[in-house]
Amino acid sequence: MEILKPTKENIIFLAQELRKNQLVAMPTETVYGLAGDAKSEIAVSSIYKAKNRPSFNPLIAHYANIECLKKDVIFNDLAEKLASHFMPGPLTLVMKKNPKTKNICSAATAGLKTIAVRIPAHDIAHDLLTEFNGSLVAPSANISGCLSPVTAEQILASKITGLKWILDGGKTIKGLESTIIDVTEKIPVILRFGSIGDDAIRAVVGDLAYFNKHDKRQKINAPGMGLKHYAPSCPVRLSTDNPQNGEALLAFGNENIPQNFSFILNLSEQASIDEAASNLFDYLYQLDKMGASQIAVMPIPNIGIGKAINDRLTRAAEV
Ligand code: TXA
Ligand code: MG
Numbered sequence: 001m002e003i004l005k006p007t008k009e010n011i012i013f014l015a016q017e018l019r020k021n022q023l024v025a026m027p028t029e030t031v032y033g034l035a036g037d038a039k040s041e042i043a044v045s046s047i048y049k050a051k052n053r054p055s056f057n058p059l060i061a062h063y064a065n066i067e068c069l070k071k072d073v074i075f076n077d078l079a080e081k082l083a084s085h086f087m088p089g090p091l092t093l094v095m096k097k098n099p100k101t102k103n104i105c106s107a108a109t110a111g112l113k114t115i116a117v118r119i120p121a122h123d124i125a126h127d128l129l130t131e132f133n134g135s136l137v138a139p140s141a142n143i144s145g146c147l148s149p150v151t152a153e154q155i156l157a158s159k160i161t162g163l164k165w166i167l168d169g170g171k172t173i174k175g176l177e178s179t180i181i182d183v184t185e186k187i188p189v190i191l192r193f194g195s196i197g198d199d200a201i202r203a204v205v206g207d208l209a210y211f212n213k214h215d216k217r218q219k220i221n222a223p224g225m226g227l228k229h230y231a232p233s234c235p236v237r238l239s240t241d242n243p244q245n246g247e248a249l250l251a252f253g254n255e256n257i258p259q260n261f262s263f264i265l266n267l268s269e270q271a272s273i274d275e276a277a278s279n280l281f282d283y284l285y286q287l288d289k290m291g292a293s294q295i296a297v298m299p300i301p302n303i304g305i306g307k308a309i310n311d312r313l314t315r316a317a318e319v
Helices: 008-019 041-051 066-071 077-086 123-132 152-156 198-205 273-289 306-317
Strands: 002-004 024-026 033-037 060-062 091-097 114-118 165-167 179-182 189-192 247-251 264-266 294-297
Touching (some): 024 123, 273 294
Parallel strands (some): 247 264
């Protein structure tokens, strides 16, 4: 694996590599993606293999702009409303796939009739997508189930296979994945909490439903949402400010912080949820690397992006 700086020459080179079915780790505003040509069965199958990802778990297609995106989906009013507010940005919409499109191979959507699409708000991703002149599917650039990378170095240190090129965009700004919303029915359904809070979404669409994997009446298909995910290599213990010997503490805010405890990183001393979100994966990586036997996590308020943080932590703590 090699890290390349985002120069014009390197972007032209990487777009050529993508056309030859190579994979490229690409920075976005959320996390790094493992990008490949969306229309190529070969590239898509090497993405699944590189991540050890189950083939039933579909990928997100990324676009340089809304005109390209619209060619691959059956757009509707709900999508129009959400896109005009949040695209480009950390929003992924699940829509009916345009049955006529040749830009997306069937493995990319795990054979589903729907497709997840997004336009990253990130200059380097935009430049690569524009130069490639097509859609790139890009799941987070981690081994399935593990922490998502927010720096090029975290990918370099990972056990991802079959990846030659990492395009360096520094540390990602949001630090948490996009919010995923299904807009195939009348009422939009949040499938995954993410960098845009549900309050901001509701302000645009009014009625909003939530995917619940235990609710058999929901017709929504969300293959990736039931899986244990986002886990460091050691176990995670939630909602405590009382770390034990051998544990590392992921703290939040400036109240009830244990004194004389050295194995500690604070997500946000100012108790800012946005700051905590942007540090979450990075600090979990760092505590994991320090060799903690377990990571204890202080409570995080369940408001706005706090819901996405708690979603990731709960799934990381699943056994
Ligand atoms: O911020 C992000 O969204 C990052 C960056 C790289 O763009 N990407 C990302 O991709 O998080 P990934 O593959 O790690 O997560 C995508 C999620 C999966 O849980 C998958 O099941 C779901 O999106 N998904 C994809 N297509 C879907 C579809 N047609 N219907 C329902 N869920 C879908
Ligand atoms: Mg992921």
